[in-house]
Amino acid sequence: MEVPHRPEMFDFHGVCMVHQFTDNWDNLQNFKARPDDILIATYPKAGTTWVSYILDLLYFGHMGPDRQTSIPLNDRVPFLEICKPCLPTGTEQAEKLPTTPRLIKTHLPVQFVPQSFWQQRCRIIYVARNAKDNVVSYFHFARMNSALPEPGDWSSYLQGFMAGKRAFGSWYDHVNNWWEKKETYSNLYYMFYEDLIEDCGREIDRLCSFLGLSPSVEEKERVRASVTFDSMKQNKMTNNSAVKTMNHKVSPFMRKGKVGDWKNHFTVAQNEKFDEDYKQKMKNPDLKFRFEI
Numbered sequence: 001m002e003v004p005h006r007p008e009m010f011d012f013h014g015v016c017m018v019h020q021f022t023d024n025w026d027n028l029q030n031f032k033a034r035p036d037d038i039l040i041a042t043y044p045k046a047g048t049t050w051v052s053y054i055l056d057l058l059y060f061g062h063m064g065p066d067r068q069t070s071i072p073l074n075d076r077v078p079f080l081e082i083c084k085p086c087l088p089t090g091t092e093q094a095e096k097l098p099t100t101p102r103l104i105k106t107h108l109p110v111q112f113v114p115q116s117f118w119q120q121r122c123r124i125i126y127v128a129r130n131a132k133d134n135v136v137s138y139f140h141f142a143r144m145n146s147a148l149p150e151p152g153d154w155s156s157y158l159q160g161f162m163a164g165k166r167a168f169g170s171w172y173d174h175v176n177n178w179w180e181k182k183e184t185y186s187n188l189y190y191m192f193y194e195d196l197i198e199d200c201g202r203e204i205d206r207l208c209s210f211l212g213l214s215p216s217v218e219e220k221e222r223v224r225a226s227v228t229f230d231s232m233k234q235n236k237m238t239n240n241s242a243v244k245t246m247n248h249k250v251s252p253f254m255r256k257g258k259v260g261d262w263k264n265h266f267t268v269a270q271n272e273k274f275d276e277d278y279k280q281k282m283k284n285p286d287l288k289f290r291f292e293i
């Protein structure tokens with residue numbers, strides 16, 4: 001069997017990146033956001049797909065079953081910076097979206113977000129996930145997705161993550177810099193994967209108040225029931241089963257969906273080293289993550 005070619009990481013304006021996220025840079029930076037666009041921003045593997053689907057159902061769940069059964073979520077919520085050979089770029093996909101508001105996802109660190117999103121005062125939802133579960137999820141994703149650099153073994157993967165040497169750069173910088181942005185940009189809603197796991201219904205309510213939506217109790221319950229882990233894992237439109245670079249036999253995209261799976265991966269020594277390093281990098285007492293619930 002042919003071994004898929006894995007991309008290399010490189011330094012891009014101080015952030016570790018891979019080409020498929022930087023090759024469309026000029027178009028990306030000149031992207032014209034509209035005031036009602038909604039941007040879902042995350043470090044990879046923090047809950048992008050989950051929140052994308054919640055928003056898609058809140059805005060477009062009434063559009064009938066066709067949209068839900070025939071259009072993959074990735075096409076309904078384009079990935080802004082993606083640029084793969086022979087496929088429309090994320091910016092092209094976003095430009096062609098027929099529905100309003102446009103829901104757009106990104107993993108960009110805050111300093112790379114196209115200026116027009118800020119200028120147009122777009123609503124932005126940032127989803128963050130605790131670093132330990134985030135790195136475990138990213139490791140398994142890198143194993144199954146040949147569009148990402150070769151992960152190597154768990155121990156070296158973890159080391160690289162701690163050093164910021166993963167696509168989209170340092171998790172620590174990503175979550176901290178987005179957190180700080182809240183101080184100056186009021187249309188930014190910062191939420192946590194762990195809260196979604198704890199009480200998805202409550203988080204849907206909070207999202208609705210940020211977005212100014214008032215769905216009926218029944219509608220909200222329909223959304224909540226559709227976005228459970230099991231339901232999204234079964235759903236071909238949300239489980240990424242059609243993405244060519246992903247081998248779900250190596251590790252499924254909808255893998256575990258839990259808080260605390262890191263305990264099955266970190267050795268005691270790795271955990272101690274990680275905690276020590278974490279303390280040095282996460283100095284803001286207001287930004288608190290839960291590693292278990």
Ligand SMILES: Nc1ncnc2c1ncn2[C@@H]1O[C@H](COP(=O)(O)OS(=O)(=O)O)[C@@H](OP(=O)(O)O)[C@H]1O
Binds near residue numbers: 048138229232
């Ligand atoms: N509904 C629901 N409930 C609980 N968990 C969920 C859900 N949907 C996605 N997930 C989990 O989120 C992880 C994938 O994150 P992303 O969607 O951000 O991935 S990506 O960056 O867009 O590739 C990945 O986490 P892990 O299972 O820990 O690998 C998914 O399983």
